[in-house]
Amino acid sequence: MNNEKPLLIEVVSDVVCPWCFIGQRRLARAIDLVRAEVPDFRHEIRWRPFFLNPDTPPAGEPYLPFLVQKFGSRAQVEGIWQRIREIGVPLGIDYRFEKIEVRANTLAAHRLIHWAQQHGDAAGLVEELFKAQFEQGENVGDPEVLARVAAACGHDRASVLAYLGSGEDAATVRQMERESRSWGVSSVPTFVFARQSGIQGAEEPRVLADGIRQAWAAMAG
Template identity: 60%
Template sequence: MLNIDIVADIVCPWCFIGKRRLETAIELVRRELPNFEYSTCWRPFFLNPDTPPEGEPYLPFLEQKFGGPAAVEALFERVREAGRAYGIDYAFEKISLRANTFQAHRLLYWAQQHGSADALIERLFVAQFQRGEQVGGGAVLVNIAAECGYPAAEVAAYLTSTADAALVLADAQEIRAMGVRMVPTFILEDQHVIVGAEDPAVLANAILQLAGAAK
């Protein structure tokens, strides 16, 4: 069993691509090691920690950050092109608010106490980048969790509490202290770090090296 930590933020489009590329890498690994098993741990990163709890207008933020509408559209197209190869059709035009992702990261933390959160984070990425849903909190997160099989009432009670809030913030601070500044970042067995949404072959080779089966 190989442990893979993925440092990511829900509002990072490259993290969605990184997830799909990791899945492709796992398929490549299993061609060499059919019985290969792994576990994932999604760890929190806040691309813009100053985002207000209610969110902020999406396009104005990006246009200010990247230098205007033309620069943002060029960025969008580059992401769209990269995503198409992995079955992702980005719908940036549906996004009205840039979400504060603290509650989403809390939900992921909670879900991972009950097993894999891969299906949940996939649904969160779909919500953010394909459906334009507000992933900052409230009923949207409860509904997403329920779609993924989690008990809605329990999730709602958790999200309205402060449970694990300090732990999630501490984990994000630990990630920063490790020097992580770009997402996605993959950490294999706490020792091999791969920064960025790398090509699946790069990820697969790193995994195979750790598994002692690299060619």
């Protein structure tokens, strides 16, 4: 099999979704599985925005009180956190939910990812945003935090701050999010392969690998 074009993998996600961090790590492992079996496999990953909590105020709001109200009790929240922590361990994720103080509005983060993708691969930036949110407990809605993360990934801090302060691409990002929902995406992460097939949920690497292989084979005709 020798496809001329790489397989487009679009990942619909939100940087404040803990399952999206898991999905990102599992996707990387799935791609390794496919490469081991399909030597000529090539792919391109593009990140698409999703607003997990579209009603989040622009400045954010307290994190834990929101979760307690959503899930009914602190005990319920702690149980969910523990389950996610256990799943994250073998993937190398060190969830520190207790550090998170702000339920962030993620429009600026999605704009930053969109901006980065205009300049190349945004995988490293997405990884560091997940780490900032879930391992360091930072407010990923804060432009200063976003600029610092972007600078650590090789982007110019001043340029990032200027971009985030401009409001540029806000309408584009919102339209992309609406478009993803129009495809039937209702939860994240969702992985879309060549706009022809997809998998919803942070499935195990072997499940994602099966979907990738099938999409790659379909491209060959």
